[in-house]
Amino acid sequence: MTRRRLLGVGAGAAALGAVAGVGGAYAAQRGPAALAAGVVPDDQVVAFRGEHQAGITTPAQDRMHFVALDVTTKDPAELRDLLKAWTRAAERMTAGAEAAPGGVVGGGPYGVPEDTGEAYDLDAADLTITIGYGPSLFDDRFGLADKRPEGLRDLPAFVGDDLDPARSGGDLCIQACANDPQVAVHAVRNLVRLGFGVVSVRWSQLGFGRTSSTSRSQTTPRNLFGFKDGTNNVKSEDGAALDEHVWVQPSDVTGGASWLAGGSYLVARRIRMHIEVWDRTTLQEQEQVIGRTKGEGAPLGQKAEFDTLDLDKPGADGKPAIPVDAHVALAHESRLNGIRLLRRGYNFTDGSDGLGHLDAGLFFIAFMRDAQRQFVPMQKALAAEDTLNEYIEHTGSAVFACPPGIGPDEHWGQALFS
Amino acid sequence: MTRRRLLGVGAGAAALGAVAGVGGAYAAQRGPAALAAGVVPDDQVVAFRGEHQAGITTPAQDRMHFVALDVTTKDPAELRDLLKAWTRAAERMTAGAEAAPGGVVGGGPYGVPEDTGEAYDLDAADLTITIGYGPSLFDDRFGLADKRPEGLRDLPAFVGDDLDPARSGGDLCIQACANDPQVAVHAVRNLVRLGFGVVSVRWSQLGFGRTSSTSRSQTTPRNLFGFKDGTNNVKSEDGAALDEHVWVQPSDVTGGASWLAGGSYLVARRIRMHIEVWDRTTLQEQEQVIGRTKGEGAPLGQKAEFDTLDLDKPGADGKPAIPVDAHVALAHESRLNGIRLLRRGYNFTDGSDGLGHLDAGLFFIAFMRDAQRQFVPMQKALAAEDTLNEYIEHTGSAVFACPPGIGPDEHWGQALFS
Numbered sequence: 100m101t102r103r104r105l106l107g108v109g110a111g112a113a114a115l116g117a118v119a120g121v122g123g124a125y126a127a128q129r130g131p132a133a134l135a136a137g138v139v140p141d142d143q144v145v146a147f148r149g150e151h152q153a154g155i156t157t158p159a160q161d162r163m164h165f166v167a168l169d170v171t172t173k174d175p176a177e178l179r180d181l182l183k184a185w186t187r188a189a190e191r192m193t194a195g196a197e198a199a200p201g202g203v204v205g206g207g208p209y210g211v212p213e214d215t216g217e218a219y220d221l222d223a224a225d226l227t228i229t230i231g232y233g234p235s236l237f238d239d240r241f242g243l244a245d246k247r248p249e250g251l252r253d254l255p256a257f258v259g260d261d262l263d264p265a266r267s268g269g270d271l272c273i274q275a276c277a278n279d280p281q282v283a284v285h286a287v288r289n290l291v292r293l294g295f296g297v298v299s300v301r302w303s304q305l306g307f308g309r310t311s312s313t314s315r316s317q318t319t320p321r322n323l324f325g326f327k328d329g330t331n332n333v334k335s336e337d338g339a340a341l342d343e344h345v346w347v348q349p350s351d352v353t354g355g356a357s358w359l360a361g362g363s364y365l366v367a368r369r370i371r372m373h374i375e376v377w378d379r380t381t382l383q384e385q386e387q388v389i390g391r392t393k394g395e396g397a398p399l400g401q402k403a404e405f406d407t408l409d410l411d412k413p414g415a416d417g418k419p420a421i422p423v424d425a426h427v428a429l430a431h432e433s434r435l436n437g438i439r440l441l442r443r444g445y446n447f448t449d450g451s452d453g454l455g456h457l458d459a460g461l462f463f464i465a466f467m468r469d470a471q472r473q474f475v476p477m478q479k480a481l482a483a484e485d486t487l488n489e490y491i492e493h494t495g496s497a498v499f500a501c502p503p504g505i506g507p508d509e510h511w512g513q514a515l516f517s
Numbered sequence: 518m519t520r521r522r523l524l525g526v527g528a529g530a531a532a533l534g535a536v537a538g539v540g541g542a543y544a545a546q547r548g549p550a551a552l553a554a555g556v557v558p559d560d561q562v563v564a565f566r567g568e569h570q571a572g573i574t575t576p577a578q579d580r581m582h583f584v585a586l587d588v589t590t591k592d593p594a595e596l597r598d599l600l601k602a603w604t605r606a607a608e609r610m611t612a613g614a615e616a617a618p619g620g621v622v623g624g625g626p627y628g629v630p631e632d633t634g635e636a637y638d639l640d641a642a643d644l645t646i647t648i649g650y651g652p653s654l655f656d657d658r659f660g661l662a663d664k665r666p667e668g669l670r671d672l673p674a675f676v677g678d679d680l681d682p683a684r685s686g687g688d689l690c691i692q693a694c695a696n697d698p699q700v701a702v703h704a705v706r707n708l709v710r711l712g713f714g715v716v717s718v719r720w721s722q723l724g725f726g727r728t729s730s731t732s733r734s735q736t737t738p739r740n741l742f743g744f745k746d747g748t749n750n751v752k753s754e755d756g757a758a759l760d761e762h763v764w765v766q767p768s769d770v771t772g773g774a775s776w777l778a779g780g781s782y783l784v785a786r787r788i789r790m791h792i793e794v795w796d797r798t799t800l801q802e803q804e805q806v807i808g809r810t811k812g813e814g815a816p817l818g819q820k821a822e823f824d825t826l827d828l829d830k831p832g833a834d835g836k837p838a839i840p841v842d843a844h845v846a847l848a849h850e851s852r853l854n855g856i857r858l859l860r861r862g863y864n865f866t867d868g869s870d871g872l873g874h875l876d877a878g879l880f881f882i883a884f885m886r887d888a889q890r891q892f893v894p895m896q897k898a899l900a901a902e903d904t905l906n907e908y909i910e911h912t913g914s915a916v917f918a919c920p921p922g923i924g925p926d927e928h929w930g931q932a933l934f935s
Contacts, residue, residue: 110911146771156756162698162725165865166869166875169873171873177889180710202812203743203800203812204800204811204812206800207800208799208801208804209799209800209801209802210799210800211796211797211798211799211800212743212800212803212811214743214744215741215743215792215796216741216743216744216811217726217739217740217741217742217864218739219739219743219812220695220736220739221740226793252663265871266868277725280580280725281725281726281864282724284725284726284864284866284877287875288741288792288875288877289863291875292793295793295797298872299873299874300869300873301869301873302868302869303866303868303869303875304706304868305723305725305866305868307698307699307702307723307725307811308635308697308698308699308702310841318638319638320638321634321637321638323633323634323635323702323706324633324634324635325621325630325633325634325635325637326634369811374633374706375710375713378629378630378633378710379629379713380629380631381626381628382621382622382624382625382626382627382628382629382630383626383627383628385630386626393620393622393630393639394620394621446635446699446702448582448702448723449721449723449868450684450721450722450723450867451584451683451718451719451720451721453683455587455589455704455717455719456717457584457706457709457718459702459706474570477769495658498707504671506806
């Protein structure tokens with residue numbers, strides 16, 4: 100079922116409307132109201148409102164477009180109004196409709212189309228749009244300094260970081276995930292467009308393939324090292340683990356920061372992979388670095404992907420089958436005082452590096468209850484010891500606080516500006 | 518049907534093989550032989566061999582990874598051997614197998630895996646791999662100067678060009694198209710890897726959404742201006758038009774250049790779209806610039822997308838409904854002495870431009886019988902008069918000659934080096 104097919108006889112009328120200059124012919128048949136009325140089928144629509152934002156525990160879609168923005172206005176009211184406008188547009192787009200009623204011909208011939216149009220014939224494609232606020236949003240520009248959650252601070256420098264400021268930070272972020280990349284790109288572009296004069300693009304990243312599963316219903320995908328990634332991820336079915344590791348609990352955020360209860364921290368790291376070097380190492384070296392077999396994805400010393408990871412199980416030589424400095428060992432909760440994250444990253448390729456190689460890697464995204472208490476100690480451990488560091492380089496970094504989900508009449512900025 | 522599922526009981530055996538260090542467990546069940554034997558289902562496999570290369574008239578797949586390479590060796594034999602190795606790997610990958618027998622565990626623990634692995638569980642996804650040779654390959658390095666087809670010359674400068682040398686030219690190109698981007702990226706990466714020491718990456722481009730249909734069985738997609746693109750494209754069903762406009766005819770290439778008969782010229786242009794400016798113009802302006810309606814894609818003055826484009830049909834004011842400087846008017850064969858191209862481009866987004874905008878546009882690819890007689894006059898006309906130029910900028914450019922298809926025992930370099 101495509102957006103176009105939803106139109107039924109309306110399509111002809113709309114075409115006539117475009118010729119005759121009559122806009123808005125589509126409006127009554129599309130969008131959330133049409134979805135609620137059952138006109139729009141919901142098998143590719145992820146609910147936009149709810150206790151938590153969509154796009155976190157939602158089964159990871161195949162493609163992603165992520166954008167970090169800086170706020171250019173000095174007027175808090177403009178920012179609040181934009182968050183309101185974004186909420187309306189995001190709700191419509193996730194329901195398979197255009198960003199505003201009337202679609203590509205809305206406003207008539209002398210008006211500017213209210214939707215840019217490139218997703219006009221496409222499915223809803225499980226689009227989710229997730230918003231986050233960076234530490235810099237809570238400086239003295241918008242009167243939000245009292246509302247900054249304690250955990251929302253710039254990440255410290257880690258050993259080996261090679262961060263590009265042009266790929267790091269941001270006042271705001273929008274993560275758009277969908278099973279059709281054009282739907283994700285369309286969503287980001289239309290929100291950026293609505294923000295003209297209020298925000299500007301700081302950086303953006305396209306992810307072409309998911310590297311994590313976030314539901315037991317999904318198979319585990321592979322990263323660009325050719326290994327399955329995210330086998331041991333926190334999954335959406337793990338209710339208690341989500342409360343413990345992913346969702347900010349009310350007791351975590353008191354006073355001005357209470358707006359974040361039910362939300363989550365998002366850490367983004369652009370990790371360049373030196374695939375040319377990796378591709379010249381032996382299978383044994385690769386498996387020892389990761390700690391799993393390449394074909395099946397089983398923990399070393401075990402047979403199947405989901406066999407329990409046992410860091411003490413000895414190999415043939417009596418030493419642990421999984422080396423103590425293997426990636427899965429260092430990142431394992433048993434070595435990190437129980438720390439776990441919900442990872443939701445994507446593979447990327449961004450042209451070439453100008454030195455004869457593809458510029459490719461993993462755009463790491465993880466959601467967690469507290470960035471300072473979870474990502475920071477984990478990354479400190481990995482940066483210090485992970486044998487994988489020989490093959491990777493962190494080139495971008497950002498942290499955002501993603502507010503909780505919103506109720507029927509609420510908008511994204513409501514709790515923050517109330 | 519995924520690559521993984523093809524394994525059946527073989528999957529367990531292969532996992533054991535990986536643990537026990539026994540490589541090659543997959544080989545017998547995969548690849549072209551398995552395809553021929555009916556073990557691999559062919560509903561997602563595009564034939565690799567044939568009269569013409571796949572990836573030209575093949576119904577345009579949804580995603581693309583394109584790479585331009587420079588040859589770094591000075592030894593013609595190394596180049597020829599690489600073309601032979603590429604042919605083997607490309608045939609295997611398009612058949613849904615790994616780049617070499619044995620897959621991710623081939624060679625055993627002390628060997629380097631012969632496939633990088635990230636497409637290991639994925640479908641064949643209609644992968645096609647198309648090779649092309651740039652003008653610079655026919656300089657004096659490899660003894661190919663006598664074999665340069667007359668039409669294979671660098672494109673002239675066009676008015677308004679803003680070409681980045683780092684995104685232009687190349688001795689060779691590989692176009693990988695598939696319905697899964699990870700399959701396309703995997704193909705390019707594994708071919709680049711095979712070329713280590715012989716070629717290096719000059720530039721590469723990921724295209725996330727097709728902007729052309731090349732078969733009447735496909736719907737017309739939309740570009741990032743939100744308009745349907747390629748309605749009037751040469752289609753794979755147009756046999757006579759293909760011979761006239763797309764395939765190099767034997768009479769076109771005499772003497773040393775005869776290897777190109779049955780091939781085609783590929784012109785690539787990276788066209789940055791200033792979407793922020795476009796998105797602030799009225800519907801009327803947009804439709805007048807393009808010459809079609811935005812919603813339906815009908816020629817102005819007509820009702821339906823495939824209504825005949827009539828450049829003389831008057832509008833309400835008595836002037837032509839389609840402005841004489843509209844994009845579809847200037848690019849129409851009737852204004853270009855019958856010139857037509859087979860377009861096969863893709864939408865792209867490459868992060869941000871550092872100035873607050875998304876870096877997005879159209880990676881234009883077109884195939885044609887003669888680049889000098891088709892693309893050059895067309896682009897001259899468009900560069901001089903097209904009102905669309907206000908909103909676009911050509912930032913990369915390249916031309917390649919794509920050899921014809923190959924028979925059962927041939928390889929890509931055979932005709933060139935014979």
